[in-house]
Amino acid sequence: MISADYIITAAEGMHARPATALVRLVKNFKSTVSLKKGDKVVKLNSLLNILSLMIKGGDTISIIVEGDDEADAAAAIDLFFNEQLKGL
Amino acid sequence: MKGIGVSPGIAIGKAFVLQRQEALMTGVLLSNETEILQEVERFDLAVNRAVHDIETLTSDRNHTLQDDELAVLETHIELLTDPQIRADIVEKIETEKKNANDALIEVIDNFVLIFESMDDEYMRGRSIDIKDISRRILGRLKGQRETAAPAFGPDTIIIAEDISPSDTITMDIKHVVGFATQAGSKTSHTAIIARSKGIPAVAGCGEALGGITTGDLIILDGSNGLVYVNPDQEIMDAYLIKRTAFRQQRAQLLALKDTQAITTDGEKITLSANISGADDMAEVFDKGGEGVGLFRTELLFMGRDSFPSEDEQFEFYKNAALQAKGKPVVVRTLDIGGDKHLPYFNLPAELNPFLGYRAIRICLDRKDLFMSQLKAILRASVFGDLKIMFPMISGLQELRQAKNILGEAKSELLRDAVAFNAGIKVGVMIEIPSAAITADILAKEADFFSIGTNDLCQYTLAVDRMNEKIAHLYDPFNPGVLRLIKNVIEQGCQNNIHVGMCGEMSSDPLATLLLLGMGLKDFSMSAAAIPAIKNIIINNSMAKAKEIQHKVMAMDSSEKIMAYLKEATQ
Numbered sequence: 209m210i211s212a213d214y215i216i217t218a219a220e221g222m223h224a225r226p227a228t229a230l231v232r233l234v235k236n237f238k239s240t241v242s243l244k245k246g247d248k249v250v251k252l253n254s255l256l257n258i259l260s261l262m263i264k265g266g267d268t269i270s271i272i273v274e275g276d277d278e279a280d281a282a283a284a285i286d287l288f289f290n291e292q293l294k295g296l
Numbered sequence: 297m298k299g300i301g302v303s304p305g306i307a308i309g310k311a312f313v314l315q316r317q318e319a320l321m322t323g324v325l326l327s328n329e330t331e332i333l334q335e336v337e338r339f340d341l342a343v344n345r346a347v348h349d350i351e352t353l354t355s356d357r358n359h360t361l362q363d364d365e366l367a368v369l370e371t372h373i374e375l376l377t378d379p380q381i382r383a384d385i386v387e388k389i390e391t392e393k394k395n396a397n398d399a400l401i402e403v404i405d406n407f408v409l410i411f412e413s414m415d416d417e418y419m420r421g422r423s424i425d426i427k428d429i430s431r432r433i434l435g436r437l438k439g440q441r442e443t444a445a446p447a448f449g450p451d452t453i454i455i456a457e458d459i460s461p462s463d464t465i466t467m468d469i470k471h472v473v474g475f476a477t478q479a480g481s482k483t484s485h486t487a488i489i490a491r492s493k494g495i496p497a498v499a500g501c502g503e504a505l506g507g508i509t510t511g512d513l514i515i516l517d518g519s520n521g522l523v524y525v526n527p528d529q530e531i532m533d534a535y536l537i538k539r540t541a542f543r544q545q546r547a548q549l550l551a552l553k554d555t556q557a558i559t560t561d562g563e564k565i566t567l568s569a570n571i572s573g574a575d576d577m578a579e580v581f582d583k584g585g586e587g588v589g590l591f592r593t594e595l596l597f598m599g600r601d602s603f604p605s606e607d608e609q610f611e612f613y614k615n616a617a618l619q620a621k622g623k624p625v626v627v628r629t630l631d632i633g634g635d636k637h638l639p640y641f642n643l644p645a646e647l648n649p650f651l652g653y654r655a656i657r658i659c660l661d662r663k664d665l666f667m668s669q670l671k672a673i674l675r676a677s678v679f680g681d682l683k684i685m686f687p688m689i690s691g692l693q694e695l696r697q698a699k700n701i702l703g704e705a706k707s708e709l710l711r712d713a714v715a716f717n718a719g720i721k722v723g724v725m726i727e728i729p730s731a732a733i734t735a736d737i738l739a740k741e742a743d744f745f746s747i748g749t750n751d752l753c754q755y756t757l758a759v760d761r762m763n764e765k766i767a768h769l770y771d772p773f774n775p776g777v778l779r780l781i782k783n784v785i786e787q788g789c790q791n792n793i794h795v796g797m798c799g800e801m802s803s804d805p806l807a808t809l810l811l812l813g814m815g816l817k818d819f820s821m822s823a824a825a826i827p828a829i830k831n832i833i834i835n836n837s838m839a840k841a842k843e844i845q846h847k848v849m850a851m852d853s854s855e856k857i858m859a860y861l862k863e864a865t866q
Contacts, residue, residue, distance in 0.1 A: 217679070219618035224371040224422060231374055254380040255371070256407060256426075262416050265618040266611075266679060 210282040211272045214289040218296065221264035224255075226296040231255050233288055239275025241285070297504045299476065301521035302487035305496030305546070306539035307474030308532070309451035311512040311525075316457060319401050319434055326393040335389050339382075339396040342436035347376050349432065353465065361465065364492060368425070368461040368485075375429045381407070397437050404430040421484045428460040448472060453514045455505060459486040469493065474516040476523050478505045490518075494546070498523055549827050553584040557830045559812070561837040566818040567826050568624070570798055574615035579823045584830060587623035589746060589820020590685075590798035591616055593630060593669070602640050603665065609672035617680025624681045626746060626796075626820075627673050628725060629698075630665070631655045631687045635762060650751075650760065655688035660697050670705040677717035685746055687725045692737050695724055699741070725798075727751035732780040739791035746820070747784055749799025753777050772801045773854040773861075778810075782849065785814045796820055806861045808832045813845025832865065840864075 218226060234241045234252045241252040245267065250257035252271075263269060271289075273282045326332050350369050354361065361369070375381070381403060388399035404426055411423040448467075453474040456463070464485070472495060477486050480499030490497035496518030508514070508525055515524040515535050519542070524531055557565040568589035569580040573596075580588065596604050596612045604612070616625055632638055633654020646652040659666035673684055686698045699722060709716050726732050727748035735745065749772055754761045756777050759769045771777070781797075788795035796818035801807045803821035808829055811819070819829060844864050851857050 217618075219621060220418070223418065224425065225367045228367070228371045228374045251379075254378050255374040256378045256380050259419065259422060260410060260414075262414060262419055264416075266614050 209272065209274045210278050211270055212282065212286065213268055213270050216263055216265055216267050216269065216289075216293070218293050219265045221267065222258060222261070224259065226293055227255055227258045229292070229296055230285075230288060231258065233284060234281070237275070237277050237281035237284070239273050239278045239281045241274075241281060242272045244270040244272065297501055297523045297525070299498040299501035299521045299523060300481060301497075301518045302480070302482050302484070302499045303475075303490035303495060303497040304519040304542075305494070306535055306542050307451075307453055307496045307514075307516040307518070308535060308539060309453045309473045309514060309516075310449065311455050311508050311510055311514045312446070312448055312452045313508060313510045314454055314456035314459070314463065319430070321398050321401055322395060324395045324398065326389070326395060332390055332393070335396050336386055338437065339385060339389070339400070339433075342396065342433050343376055343382075345436045346429070346432040347373055349436075350376075362492070364488075365461070365465050369465065372425060372429050372432075372461065375425060376433065397434065400430060400433055400437070417481060417483045421481070424458055424460055424485050428462050431460075432462070453516055455508050455514075458484070459489075461485050461489075464489045469495075474514070474518070475499075476501055476505060476508075476514070476516055478502055548831075549583070552827045552830050552834075553582070555584070555830065555834060557833045559833055559836060559838050559841070561839060563812075563838045564817075565812070565833050566796075567830055567833075568796070568818065568820040569823040569826065570820055571616070571823075573612070574619040576823065577616070577619035583823040583826045585823055585826055587681075588616070588620060588625040589796050589818060591625050591627045593628060594632060594636060597630065597632065597638055598636075600640070603638075603668075606668040606672045609669060610675045613673050613676035613682065614679045617676050617682050620680050622681060624683060626683045626685050626723065626744075626798075628685045628687055629656070629669055629673075630659055633658055650754070656686050656694060656698060657688065659686075660694065660701070663701060666698075666701055667705055667708075670702050671709060674705055674709055674716035674720065675714060677720050678715045682717070683721040683723060683744070685723045685725050685744075687748070688728060688751075689724045689726075689738070690728045690730050691734060692741065695738060695741055723794075726784050727755070727799075729756050729780060732756075732784050735784045735787035736791070739787050739793050742793060744794040744796065745784055745788050747781060747795070747797040747799060749777075749781070749797065749801035752780065752799070753801075756780060771854050772804070772807070773857045775849075775852065775854065775857070778849065778857075781811075782814045782845075785811075785816050789815050794818065803829060805829065805832055806858065806865060809836055809841045809844050809865060810848055810861060812836075812838065813841035813843070813848075 242249050243252050245261045245263055248261060250261060271285055326335055350373055354366060354369055384403045385399045388394050388402060389396060407426050408423045412420050414420055448471040450471050451473050452471050454472055455476050458477050458479040459475060474495060475486050475490050475497040477499045478501055480486050484499055486497055487499055496516055498516055498518055498521050501523060513526050515527050557567050566586055568587040569585040570590040571588050572592050596609060613627060633643060634650045637643060643653060673682060676682060689695050721743040723744035723746060724738055724742045725748045726745050731738060732752060753770060753772045757769060757774060759766055761770045785795050795816060797816055798820040802819040803825035805828055848857050
């Protein structure tokens with residue numbers, strides 16, 4: 209299991225567009241990926257569940273990756289939050 | 297009829313009322329396991345077909361989609377195949393024996409309810425996407441194909457309860473000149489699409505909109521949120537004129553928005569905006585602003601009954617930093633006193649409040665207040681390019697004191713391992729004559745200057761700008777004021793520090809060339825004033841500005857100066 213914390217650097221937070229990109233990214237991996245904000249945890253395969261967390265710019269969230277390809281998945285997610293999210 | 301203007305402009309045209317089929321429950325209950333299995337299959341098939349419908353739409357070469365429209369459709373595919381929605385629906389089919397139609401309606405209604413009750417306007421607006429994909433699946437469950445979008449005549453104004461992304465994407469939008477909806481707000485889909493296409497729109501008109509029938513003559517005023525149905529000739533005539541004026545103004549604005557403010561001989565000038573909160577940023581970028589030269593922090597302190605906590609302030613500054621999207625934001629520390637009072641902070645009555653206990657003087661005296669503001673700004677500085685500016689500095693001693701307290705704030709954050717931008721730039725607002733005169737001394741210890749012409753003018757001329765009897769003596773073109781301004785700009789340049797101006801003078805078209813000639817490179821003003829000032833800059837040269845400056849500085853009265861500038865600016 210790999211877990212990491214991220215600060216959301218996109219001003220609008222996790223709006224539909226970045227959330228769609230994230231769900232699609234996670235689909236490329238076999239690992240189960242969860243997102244935690246405060247005490248709520250959702251699986252990262254449901255766009256609806258991500259949106260319902262109302263993640264805003266500046267919020268801190270945790271990502272938990274578990275499975276055979278967890279190292280690759282975690283690296284891709286890392287790139288998403290640290291680099292790609294700003295451009296979405 | 298009154299609604300919310302969500303996309304500015306005037307539209308005059310014929311109404312087209314968009315009818316929507318109501319989703320109806322069937323009440324059918326499934327009787328055995330086979331039917332249940334079939335129903336789940338039927339649901340999955342309907343979803344697959346709905347996804348296919350969207351994919352056909354995105355690959356249709358006759359129908360070019362904008363980037364944001366494509367993004368919406370991608371999101372809809374994700375929602376159509378959302379495992380949470382499917383799990384909820386399958387559970388309803390299996391345990392409550394409902395058919396796919398009824399299970400879908402109930403599950404979607406539930407999600408719509410959740411989203412509509414969120415305390416975030418954007419998320420409330422997403423309920424329309426959920427309803428949209430639900431309609432797609434329902435249509436496919438009934439075996440309907442995608443219905444062809446109706447054809448519109450020229451100058452059509454769409455009247456609807458709400459307009460979904462699918463509507464606007466499939467709609468033949470080239471004849472649509474306006475939208476009016478019963479529901480919605482500034483962040484609803486209708487509003488976003490209308491603004492991106494420059495089509496006037498009014499949302500939130502309520503039930504009254506139901507009285508309109510297809511073919512009615514409509515005037516829609518998207519700037520003021522008004523809708524007129526079959527108006528009389530007088531209103532029509534007035535709006536025909538308004539529409540022409542708006543179109544001309546918009547064309548000018550658009551032409552200027554993405555143009556850089558560069559003089560004809562190649563000098564790049566920065567035009568930034570004065571703001572009071574993160575919400576102002578949209579307009580700043582809309583008008584072509586390149587950052588924030590003055591972020592007034594007083595708004596957060598007013599209209600409440602106690603000082604905002606450090607955390608509240610942090611949120612306020614952080615939002616502004618985020619909304620500025622990496623562009624510089626000059627945060628002015630608290631500027632109360634003078635004519636600005638806080639109900640929960642008792643300032644004793646003074647004979648001369650403008651010469652009294654105000655701004656940095658209060659902050660240096662009430663270190664607790666100052667510390668919490670500085671720490672909040674520092675914490676927010678990791679979210680963007682924030683700079684700190686101290687108001688009402690009269691000399692070097694005050695600047696040093698303020699910087700010392702900033703140093704203490706940094707040490708406390710370091711001790712607590714809180715992230716901040718250690719290299720944050722610190723500047724002085726030049727608005728007291730002694731500071732303007734000693735600009736050479738201040739420049740050695742400040743990272744930048746910003747000239748506050750309103751107070752500088754009133755202090756230099758000893759004119760209370762609130763006193764109507766002597767208002768005519770308040771005169772930024774007074775040779776004494778101009779000499780002070782020139783000194784600040786020159787000293788800043790000689791000491792290689794950045795000099796900006798954030799007072800009203802920077803938005804006065806009469807002053808633009810003169811200030812350019814003095815060497816000012818950064819003008820900050822209300823966002824609305826930016827296009828006019830930019831227009832002057834791109835049509836003139838530095839050579840001309842310098843010549844104007846030479847002539848003006850040799851004149852002996854503001855009457856002569858203003859008359860000359862009027863002529864030279866033409």
